[in-house]
Amino acid sequence: MSIKINYSSKTYNKSSDNIVLFSNEKFNITNLEKYLSKSEYSYIQDLLKTSDLKKNLFVFEVNSKKKVVLVSIKNNLKSSDIENLGAEFYGRINYGKNSEYFVVSDSITGKQSNFLGHFLHGLKLKSYEFKKYLSKKETRVISINIFGNKNKPSAQNQLKFKALEEGTFYARDLVSEPGNILHPDEYAKRLSTLKKHGLKVNIYDEKKLKKLGMHALLGVGQGSVRGSYLVTMEWNGTKNNSKPLAFVGKGVCFDTGGYSLKPARFMEDMTYDMAGSATVVGLMKNLALRKAKVNAVGVVGLVENMVSGNAQRPGDIVKSYSGKTIEILNTDAEGRLVLADALTFTEKKFKPKFIVDLATLTGAIIVCLGSEYAGLFSNDDKLSKQIFNAGEKVEEKVWRMPLHKNYDKLMNSKNADVQNINYVGGAGSTTAAQFLQRFILNKTPWAHLDIAGMAFSKYGGALNSGGATGFGVRLLNQLVEENYE
Numbered sequence: 300m301s302i303k304i305n306y307s308s309k310t311y312n313k314s315s316d317n318i319v320l321f322s323n324e325k326f327n328i329t330n331l332e333k334y335l336s337k338s339e340y341s342y343i344q345d346l347l348k349t350s351d352l353k354k355n356l357f358v359f360e361v362n363s364k365k366k367v368v369l370v371s372i373k374n375n376l377k378s379s380d381i382e383n384l385g386a387e388f389y390g391r392i393n394y395g396k397n398s399e400y401f402v403v404s405d406s407i408t409g410k411q412s413n414f415l416g417h418f419l420h421g422l423k424l425k426s427y428e429f430k431k432y433l434s435k436k437e438t439r440v441i442s443i444n445i446f447g448n449k450n451k452p453s454a455q456n457q458l459k460f461k462a463l464e465e466g467t468f469y470a471r472d473l474v475s476e477p478g479n480i481l482h483p484d485e486y487a488k489r490l491s492t493l494k495k496h497g498l499k500v501n502i503y504d505e506k507k508l509k510k511l512g513m514h515a516l517l518g519v520g521q522g523s524v525r526g527s528y529l530v531t532m533e534w535n536g537t538k539n540n541s542k543p544l545a546f547v548g549k550g551v552c553f554d555t556g557g558y559s560l561k562p563a564r565f566m567e568d569m570t571y572d573m574a575g576s577a578t579v580v581g582l583m584k585n586l587a588l589r590k591a592k593v594n595a596v597g598v599v600g601l602v603e604n605m606v607s608g609n610a611q612r613p614g615d616i617v618k619s620y621s622g623k624t625i626e627i628l629n630t631d632a633e634g635r636l637v638l639a640d641a642l643t644f645t646e647k648k649f650k651p652k653f654i655v656d657l658a659t660l661t662g663a664i665i666v667c668l669g670s671e672y673a674g675l676f677s678n679d680d681k682l683s684k685q686i687f688n689a690g691e692k693v694e695e696k697v698w699r700m701p702l703h704k705n706y707d708k709l710m711n712s713k714n715a716d717v718q719n720i721n722y723v724g725g726a727g728s729t730t731a732a733q734f735l736q737r738f739i740l741n742k743t744p745w746a747h748l749d750i751a752g753m754a755f756s757k758y759g760g761a762l763n764s765g766g767a768t769g770f771g772v773r774l775l776n777q778l779v780e781e782n783y784e
Contacts, residue, residue: 300393300439302426304419306451309444311401317366318446319388319402323409324373326352334403335367343367355384358391368392368400370418372409378417379694383761385421393426398441405447416452419443420460424762427468429475459589463776466585467769473577474754474767478553478570482525483601486552486573490530490580490599496587499533513640515619519633520602522557522610529641531648532583532597536590543594544783545651546583546775547641549634549658550576550601557604557630558612571767572634574754575657576601578771585776592784598645600637604630616715620644621738624715632719634658635731639738646743652783653682653744656735657771658751663727665752672698673753673770676732679744685782686746686774692781694761695774697748706733 311318313336320331326347332340339361346359352371359367368391370384392400407414422443430436445451452460473481473489481489487502494500505526508517513529520527533543551572555561561569576599583597611617615627617636621643625636638656645654664674673690675697677683683699690697709730712718717737721730732747739745750770759765 300426300428300437300441302389302423302441302443304423304443304445306445306457309446311444311446315364317368317400319368319370319400321370321372321403321406321408324371326357326369326371328369331406334406339367343369355387356391372407372411372414374409376409376411377692378412379692381411381414381417382421382424383694385418386425386762388418389422389425392441398439399444400441401444401446403446404450407450413452413456415445415450416456416460419452420464421762423460423464424467425764427471428764429472429766431475432477462585462588463773465588466581466776467772469584470574470577470581470769470772471763471767473580474571474574474769476570478603481570481573482552483520483523483528483550483603484525486550486601487526487528487530490532493532493580493584493587496584497534498583498587499535501531503529511620511644512618513620513644514617515625515636516600516602516640518611518615518617518627519551519604519636522607523603523605525603528601529644530599530601532580534583534586534591534593534595536586536592537594541594542652543596543649544779545645545649545654546579546595546597547638547645547654547656548576548579548597548599549573549637549656549660550599551634551637552601552603554604554631554633555606557606557610557633559629559631560606561631568755571755572659573601574659574767574770575750577767578657578750578769578775581769581772582775585772586779591779593779595779596645596649596651598641600641602633602637604633619738621740623717623737626712626715626718628718628722629720632731634660635719635734638735642735642738642745643740646739646741651743653679653746654739655682655686655746655748655775657748659754660749661728661731661751664749667700667728668698668752670752670756672696674728674749675699675746676702676729676749677746678702678736678739678742679746682744682746685778686748689777689781690774693773693777695753695770697774700729700732702729702733702736706730710734
């Protein structure tokens with residue numbers, strides 16, 4: 300099923316068309332009488348007298364063919380609250396045979412900026428489904444007709460919302476694909492198609508990566524019959540030569556754990572171990588589609604962590620792109636190896652204003668924060684505060700966790716410059732971040748987002764219906780738009 304939003308002046312039939320009206324928080328509808336018949340108005344007034352007015356919306360079936368949806372605009376709503384209202388509206392209309400609704404924009408009251416834009420944005424985000432591989436596909440379309448002359452989103456805001464939806468949906472699509480379809484070879488091919496949106500895309504294959512000395516990344520993928528890649532996506536939205544904002548993502552397309560094999564139960568979910576890279580890709584697509592006035596670069600490391608006669612072994616030592624050597628004590632701590640090379644490469648090649656990396660890096664962050672917050676680790680207070688504030692505004696929340704030099708001793712190796720896990724135990728997410736920090740060589744402001752608990756939802760959330768969430772696209776877009784454009 301899909302949602303089609305129509306801003307044209309289609310005629311509303313009062314006797315038969317479904318209508319969506321907005322009222323104040325007390326559900327006062329005296330100013331809405333002109334949109335309803337006398338009997339409908341009286342009927343709804345009577346029902347409201349005995350209803351729980353703490354609810355956000357009501358759906359009244361006034362006859363066998365027509366519904367009246369009444370949405371309460373409460374005081375002091377944040378943009379995220381409005382989006383949640385739109386998502387709730389979708390949840391109430393996502394059944395039955397009704398397929399067309401008229402949303403009366405003139406009935407919107409209050410001081411909330413761009414209310415209708417955020418309302419429809421929440422509706423669209425909630426409507427996402429991944430049913431690509433179902434033999435029987437639902438072809439139902441819900442049409443949302445905007446009726447009225449006031450409170451419509453401007454053309455610019457419509458473009459921004461659409462770009463953000465497409466970027467988020469693209470990230471969700473990538474995470475939802477099965478591992479036999481979206482392996483590193485196919486992933487790299489798909490990223491090359493983003494050139495049509497104005498992104499400059501460079502693909503570094505194994506031959507180029509070996510020449511560069513990215514043996515940490517290559518070591519993870521050496522057990523797979525598929526290739527390993529580093530892909531860069533550049534967006535130059537300003538004419539000046541200002542330093543770009545850099546976003547780096549972990550793209551482990553399937554993670555068996557290697558020889559440190561994961562348990563069989565739920566291993567099928569390890570297709571989402573590339574969610575960090577999907578967020579970066581979705582963000583870059585969004586920035587290009589909305590012609591963001593900023594210079595930005597996205598970098599993703601694409602590998603498959605498999606078991607084979609050629610796979611990396613516990614005890615192996617590899618030399619990273621930075622020149623630092625790494626002892627592999629656990630082949631299931633592979634994401635940090637991919638990011639180690641990607642981070643140093645990004646810092647050296649692009650000399651960015653800051654670097655934000657995203658990864659489904661540790662199960663420990665889920666133990667700590669569950670599925671409510673992503674873990675934030677950073678060497679820069681200003682960047683941390685900006686990310687935290689952006690997350691609060693779009694309800695993609697982060698919580699800052701500690702980094703400290705005392706954790707370094709847990710990652711020191713007797714046989715190499717660093718080891719890839721903490722064998723002592725405890726602080727699993729922090730020591731992973733502490734590992735990554737060693738590969739930021741020039742004190743570039745850097746933040747690491749551990750999104751292991753946020754990238755995929757079994758049960759759905761406010762703005763998604765279960766499965767891949769696209770977490771981070773809206774968060775980072777807010778970061779960019781609010782602070783750097």
